[in-house]
Amino acid sequence: MTQSCGSDRRSMFKAAAMEIACQRGYDGATIKRIAERCGVTVGSIYHHFENKEELFREALRERTFAPVLEKLMQEIAEQPVEEGLFQVAKGFVDFLRERRSLFSILVSEAPHNPECSGLFTEIARRNAGMMRGYFDGKIAAGQLAPIDSGIAVQMFFGHFFNAYLHKERLMMEHLPPVDDEFVRKSIRLLLHSWKQP
Amino acid sequence: MTQSCGSDRRSMFKAAAMEIACQRGYDGATIKRIAERCGVTVGSIYHHFENKEELFREALRERTFAPVLEKLMQEIAEQPVEEGLFQVAKGFVDFLRERRSLFSILVSEAPHNPECSGLFTEIARRNAGMMRGYFDGKIAAGQLAPIDSGIAVQMFFGHFFNAYLHKERLMMEHLPPVDDEFVRKSIRLLLHSWKQP
Amino acid sequence: MTQSCGSDRRSMFKAAAMEIACQRGYDGATIKRIAERCGVTVGSIYHHFENKEELFREALRERTFAPVLEKLMQEIAEQPVEEGLFQVAKGFVDFLRERRSLFSILVSEAPHNPECSGLFTEIARRNAGMMRGYFDGKIAAGQLAPIDSGIAVQMFFGHFFNAYLHKERLMMEHLPPVDDEFVRKSIRLLLHSWKQP
Amino acid sequence: MTQSCGSDRRSMFKAAAMEIACQRGYDGATIKRIAERCGVTVGSIYHHFENKEELFREALRERTFAPVLEKLMQEIAEQPVEEGLFQVAKGFVDFLRERRSLFSILVSEAPHNPECSGLFTEIARRNAGMMRGYFDGKIAAGQLAPIDSGIAVQMFFGHFFNAYLHKERLMMEHLPPVDDEFVRKSIRLLLHSWKQP
DNA sequence: CATGAATGAGCATTCATTCAT
DNA sequence: GATGAATGAATGCTCATTCAT
16 A cells, blocks of 8 residues: 555656656756646655656656557458558657657757667667567568568658657648547558559 | 958858757857867857857758759759659758758747757748659659649658658668668659559 | 744845835845845745746835824724824825835836836825815815815825935935924915905 | 938947937847947947947936036026026936936946946036035025034035936925926925924 | 947846755 | 655856956
């Protein structure tokens, strides 16, 4: 009980940290603001976390796409590629939307924060590995052409990350919404030849 | 002469601001650090710029891909699509590498800085517009299938931006280098069908 | 107890702010100096007050002549005008002397600080209103001639404020001290005809 | 010519200094702002004045009521007291209005600026002396009762200074305008008995 | 005479962090 | 566990002043 209570506290702080960092960036997510949102004082946060870095490290590590992807991987195993990729892309975009602070923070902080960079690499690598396995499987099964699965993965995740980033984080109004139609069109664009046959 | 001297000063500050912001982010690029790198004191920077925002706004506005793309557009007009896209992608990656602070700063700051966001949108829109015109021209000329040129542009630029970001900014060592071979492979992946015919 | 402690802290800061502002003006009363006088560091003041403005606003609002005047009003109701005015004038000068920062700050800051100006107006209006009521009552009671009570109030307070200001703030040594004799003489000058009958 | 030209420059700086100080106080009247209003650079001001203090000292010393009062003194010598005082009061208020920075600056700065205080004392003393001579003359001539001319002078100038200060500097809208009617009423209030005979 | 560039001290404010209670 | 008070370093920015040109 006692532990679960402490655990709740920690989770609350982490959630608040993410929310605020999402709106105002890592530097904008001050300990005071996090404390205020939780209705406690700064000292309380330091009772639970060594420092700001630990709070964020832990919060980030918890909010990873990997477990989501793992589950999706099993669900789509038997589906045709087009549908499988749709599910993954949709899951990925939904994930970004829900845990939207994750990537924003990572992208912002990583370039000048080695620890953050390392964490990001670790996460990205794991996801890319899973996805690459999927592509390689489909290639082996003859459902995909012998494409470079490494680059394909980069292109796949990168495209949806970018689309989300530009539309929903940077608020570019002239871009199309990142909805089901967009995802489907994007996958078609990836799978089919751009060149006139 | 006199003017060029003052102009040099401004340029020097802008360059230093970009360099430092690239390494440490916008917040990390303090006026003091910028001044120190230039061998002057804080006040001197404020003699040349109204405030930090003006310094960065001007620096960013100068370091735009648009003029590079404009030139490239003319050079590749007559070339086959595959070669044309290669030139643009290469130019884009080179640009990121040289003026590498641009995107990093924008991506970091834009989500919680409306002005920065507006500037980014403005730049992105212009580039996307040019590139979209290129795609539409090629589609009309029958060299490309009737793809959605809007999404195609997002995918094209997005992929190379991501690749650069992950490899050279976030230092992900497991990723392939963003070199000519990578660019060529990427374009092939975009242009040709991923699916087994 | 806990509350009184925090309250004491705030009061201490306010008192120090007033003291220093009295000696060196609003701009001269820097947060650092206030902190130093209290034996704490700057941050500590910001723990208790949102900003410098709040600190001063609160300090000023606390040091108002209104409550003093209210009490005096009751005490002098039955007394002859000459004595009543003496009590009020004496109370006013004493107030200026004790809380001497109040007027100095207001007069200095008000011309280019709208908030300060508003606060000053509010205070002045309230006091003038009370005093005017007193004059009008005495006129109705036939103890005073039908003078313009509005201007009379201005003249009454204005004279003592000026006398205090010049003698004790601007240290004009050639002026007579603002003591009981001065107050009595001044009131006689107000009440009796300057002209030879 | 050369000198007159330099003299014009100095006058221009002094005038600008006064204007700005009137609007924004002494601290708000920065050398840069004064230079800008004159269309020159900071260095130029320092070519003409040793420092900010000298600039203001000189500007203030030039803008004194004394010469105006001296002239008025002669004009009103033969007039009845009531009219004479009206002329002086009117001249005084007009002076404050035109050179309105003078007193505001002095009142603001004097309390924590010994030099400013000395200057103010000097000016006030001279004016008071002249006015006192006027009152004493009228008393000797039997036109005024044997009042304390020292306090009378304080009351006279003090009242109009205050009225001007509160109405036109502190912008107290509830107060009557400081116009001819106000001046006349005020003088009547000074000269005639407030008490019911 | 005037400029433009620079200085260095200072200011209001913020923030991560500490610690006695 | 939590609080409230405090710290000290840092930040963007201002300003009077200096000086080579």
